[in-house]
Each structure stands twice: as structure tokens, then as C-alpha cells.
Amino acid sequence: MPTDQSGHATAAAGERFAVLDPATGEAFDEAPAQRPDELDAVVWRAHEAWRGWRSDAVARSKALLTAADAVEAAGADLAPLLTREQGKPLAESYAEVARTAARLRYFAELVPGTRRITDGRPVHSEVRWRPLGPTAAIVPWNFPLQLASAKFAPALAAGNTVVLKPSPLTPLATRLLGSVVAGALPEDVLTVVTGQEPLGARLASHPGIRHVTFTGSVPTGRAVAEGAAASLARITLELGGNDAAVLLDDVDVERIAERLFWAAFRNCGQVCMAVKRVYAPARLYSRVVEALAQHARSVVVGAGLDPGSRLGPVNNAAQLARVERCVDQAVSAGARTVAGGHRLDRPGYFFAPTILADVPPACPVVTEEQFGPVLPVLPYGNLDEAVEAANGTGFGLGGSVWGTDLDRAEAVAGRLECGTAWINHHAELSLAQPFAGIKDSGVGVAGGPWGFYGNLRPFVVHRPGAA
Numbered sequence: 001m002p003t004d005q006s007g008h009a010t011a012a013a014g015e016r017f018a019v020l021d022p023a024t025g026e027a028f029d030e031a032p033a034q035r036p037d038e039l040d041a042v043v044w045r046a047h048e049a050w051r052g053w054r055s056d057a058v059a060r061s062k063a064l065l066t067a068a069d070a071v072e073a074a075g076a077d078l079a080p081l082l083t084r085e086q087g088k089p090l091a092e093s094y095a096e097v098a099r100t101a102a103r104l105r106y107f108a109e110l111v112p113g114t115r116r117i118t119d120g121r122p123v124h125s126e127v128r129w130r131p132l133g134p135t136a137a138i139v140p141w142n143f144p145l146q147l148a149s150a151k152f153a154p155a156l157a158a159g160n161t162v163v164l165k166p167s168p169l170t171p172l173a174t175r176l177l178g179s180v181v182a183g184a185l186p187e188d189v190l191t192v193v194t195g196q197e198p199l200g201a202r203l204a205s206h207p208g209i210r211h212v213t214f215t216g217s218v219p220t221g222r223a224v225a226e227g228a229a230a231s232l233a234r235i236t237l238e239l240g241g242n243d244a245a246v247l248l249d250d251v252d253v254e255r256i257a258e259r260l261f262w263a264a265f266r267n268c269g270q271v272c273m274a275v276k277r278v279y280a281p282a283r284l285y286s287r288v289v290e291a292l293a294q295h296a297r298s299v300v301v302g303a304g305l306d307p308g309s310r311l312g313p314v315n316n317a318a319q320l321a322r323v324e325r326c327v328d329q330a331v332s333a334g335a336r337t338v339a340g341g342h343r344l345d346r347p348g349y350f351f352a353p354t355i356l357a358d359v360p361p362a363c364p365v366v367t368e369e370q371f372g373p374v375l376p377v378l379p380y381g382n383l384d385e386a387v388e389a390a391n392g393t394g395f396g397l398g399g400s401v402w403g404t405d406l407d408r409a410e411a412v413a414g415r416l417e418c419g420t421a422w423i424n425h426h427a428e429l430s431l432a433q434p435f436a437g438i439k440d441s442g443v444g445v446a447g448g449p450w451g452f453y454g455n456l457r458p459f460v461v462h463r464p465g466a467a
């Protein structure tokens with residue numbers, strides 16, 4: 001591949017890259033690799049389009065509602081394509097399409113308020129809200145459509161134009177979504193660009209971009225922040241998580257086991273806010289381990305397009321290797337594999353749903369984000385130790401507390417250092433609530449009016465009061 005002056009690989013005209021089906025490990029299609037000059041043109045056209053788009057909130061709202069209908073109508077095309085490149089069961093792809101449409105509708109109804117400030121002085125200050133400008137939305141491969149819409153729906157509703165870059169592992173459904181949504185909008189208001197790195201780095205540091213809203217891993221988030229520093233664009237970073245579930249001693253193990261299992265294994269564990277560690281009281285430990293292992297052993301694993309598959313493959317070979325490494329390190333350090341623990345003997349990136357017991361707490365499967373179908377279960381002696389362990393990683397996305405006495409569970413939930421703490425479930429979000437990780441899990445807020453205002457800046461008009 002040719003390189004540019006900085007040594008970055010550049011795509012030649014018409015160059016394309018392969019997209020793999022994780023259920024087979026084979027290429028099934030291609031996507032275009034955008035050249036730097038093409039990216040440049042897209043960003044500057046987004047700048048031009050911004051002039052019109054920012055000026056009419058009523059037209060914006062109407063266009064976004066039309067886009068939501070179009071997304072729903074395209075579900076039968078979008079969902080199978082998403083499953084093919086991402087791996088998830090088809091029903092989950094349909095759910096992702098539905099949430100994308102729901103997001104467009106939710107944000108279409110939000111209008112920035114204007115507020116008059118009176119503070120006793122003979123002046124009026126009026127706070128209005130203005131969009132930031134062309135926005136770069138960069139998203140990962142685990143929920144390509146849902147995470148893309150979590151960025152472009154509020155950004156567009158607020159009057160910004162958007163350049164959206166999906167992961168090169170899942171570009172196709174996003175390209176299709178982009179054309180469906182863009183069909184309801186003026187030209188160049190939303191554009192999808194695809195390609196391998198350094199396309200994302202170029203987009204994040206582009207001088208024409210005023211806001212970079214990124215979801216992905218912590219190291220890439222840091223690189224994005226450094227890139228955006230060049231133009232001092234606003235950054236919103238939704239990064240990794242290592243959420244703990246703390247089970248209390250009054251928990252009804254058999255009643256919650258299935259819900260807890262799916263909170264960890266949905267989308268093959270490739271969820272930023274999945275349960276990634278379970279802390280169980282020593283007295284209940286073996287029951288918790290066995291109840292989770294029973295679900296892990298019985299769940300149907302298969303290609304996402306096969307009816308009946310509840311868990312698909314891991315999305316890509318590098319992620320599969322990472323999951324395998326995490327398990328092997330834990331087992332070498334003395335952990336017990338109670339279910340799974342190995343790749344499946346078939347083509348594609350399949351890993352058996354795995355429950356690990358007696359895991360030394362310093363193992364990477366506990367301290368880092370495994371992002372796969374593997375769950376370590378750790379015993380605790382007293383609750384303070386469990387809370388300290390739950391809070392003891394660099395992440396702070398979510399956490400949950402499980403028990404019968406809800407007031408007690410809520411008191412423990414209040415001690416978790418994270419953005420969202422759930423009681424007796426995990427990872428459920430409403431469109432209307434804020435979502436914000438702390439520590440290494442992120443910067444800024446997504447979701448609800450808070451996320452909407454993250455796409456706006458205050459503009460103040462200050463004038464003398466009436467005589």
C-alpha cells in the first residue's frame with residue numbers, strides 16, 4: 001500500500017477492503033477505503049451543509065422523524081447484514097435497528113431551551129444554545145448501528161452535521177444505514193466514511209471538525225483526545241468498562257441466575273457495560289458458580305443467521321485470541337474452568353461460554369476488560385471487601401448489586417464508583433437517562449437531554465434592562 005508524507009498508509013483511488021463473516025472467518029463482501037483527499041472533501045462539504053441545517057429546528061425535527069420511519073422500513077435489509085458482519089443473532093440485530101429508529105424519534109423531539117437570567121442587576125442575560133459544527137462520530141464494532149445513532153441522532157437534532165466512521169470490521173450495515181438516513185436529510189448533512197486506520201485518526205484531528213464523539217477502547221480514546229487537541233475540538237469519549245456485579249447474602253440465586261448470565265453474555269460478552277466480574281458471598285459461592293455454569297453449558301451457540309442461536313461468534317480473530325489468552329492466563333494462575341474454556345471446533349470465531357471459579361484477583365480476566373463470553377466469579381468474606389474490589393479497577397462505567405432487600409441493595413449501589421449502578425439487573429438504559437463513565441471509562445455524557453446538550457454550546461446575549 002502507498003504511504004503519505006507522514007508515513008501513513010494511503011488508499012489508492014477505488015481501493016476496497018474485505019469484510020469478514022465472523023461465523024465462517026471468510027470474506028463475504030468489500031467496502032470502499034476512503035482516500036485522505038476524499039475525507040477532506042467530505043468534511044468541508046459537511047461544513048457547507050451546516051449553514052442550512054443549523055438554521056431551522058422545525059425542518060430538522062421533521063427530517064429526523066422521516067429518517068426514523070425509513071430506518072424501520074429498511075429493517076429487513078439492515079438486520080441480516082449487521083448479523084453477517086458482526087456475528088450477533090438476527091433477533092438482536094433487529095432490536096438494534098429498532099433502537100436506532102427510537103433514538104432518532106427521541107432526539108427529534110428535543111429542542112434547546114432559551115433562558116433569561118435575572119440576578120438583580122439592571123441587565124438581561126439570555127442564554128441560547130448553538131450547535132458546535134461538523135461532528136466526527138467514530139464507533140466500534142460491537143453495536144455498530146446503535147452506537148452510531150447514539151451519536152448522530154443527538155448531534156443532528158442539535159443542528160450539527162456529522163461525518164460517521166464505523167469500525168473497518170463492521171462497515172456495511174452502517175453504510176446502508178447512512179444512505180437510508182441521509183435520504184431523509186439535505187445533502188452532506190450525514191456522511192459515512194469507511195476505511196482502515198489511519199482514517200479515524202485523520203478524521204479526529206481534522207481542522208474542519210468541531211466535536212469528536214468517540215466510542216471505543218481506552219487506548220484509542222487517548223489517541224483521539226490527542227488528535228483532537230490539535231484543533232481544540234470538543235471531545236466526548238465513551239470508553240471501556242469492567243463492571244462488577246456484587247451479590248448480597250440475601251440474594252435468591254436461582255431466581256437471578258439467568259438474568260445475571262445474560263447481563264454478562266449478551267452479544268457474546270462484547271458489551272461495554274456487560275457484567276465482567278461477579279462477587280458472591282463465600283456462603284453462596286458454589287451455588288452461584290454452578291447456576292451460572294448451567295446456563296453457560298446449555299445456551300445454544302451458532303451462526304447469528306441460524307434460527308435458534310442465542311450466542312454468536314466473537315466478532316474478530318484478534319478479539320478471539322485476546323479472550324483465549326485471558327482464560328489461559330487465569331487457568332495457569334490456578335483458576336478452575338467450570339464451563340467452556342476453549343474455542344469451538346468449527347470454522348469461525350466461536351468460543352464456548354466460559355465460567356471461571358477460584359480466579360486469583362490479579363488475573364487480567366479480573367483486572368482488565370475481557371470483552372468476550374467469559375465470566376470470572378470471585379468469592380468474598382465481607383461486604384466492604386467486595387465493594388473495594390468492585391471499585392478497584394481503572395474503569396468506572398457501571399456496576400450492579402443483587403439482593404432481596406432493595407433498600408440495602410440501594411445503599412450498597414450508592415457506594416459503587418461508576419456512572420450507572422443497577423439493582424437486580426444490569427446494562428438496561430433508557431433513552432432519557434444520562435450515560436457517563438468515570439475514571440478510564442470516559443469523558444462527557446451521552447443520552448437524554450444531557451447528551452443532547454453535549455452537542456451544543458451556550459451563546460449569551462447580554463443587554464441593558466428596560467428603563
Ligand code: NAD
Nearest residue numbers: 139140141166167200201216217220223238239240241272
Ligand atoms: P477501538 O478503540 O479499537 O476502535 C473504535 C473505533 O476507533 C473504530 O472505528 C476504529 O477504527 C477507530 N480507531 C482506531 N484507531 C483510531 C485512532 N487512532 N484515531 C481515531 N479512531 C481510531 O475499539 P473496538 O475494538 O472497535 O471496540 C471495543 C471497545 O469499545 C471496548 O473497549 C469497549 O468497551 C468499547 N465500547 C465502549 C462503549 C461505551 O459506551 N463506553 C460502548 C461500546 C464499546
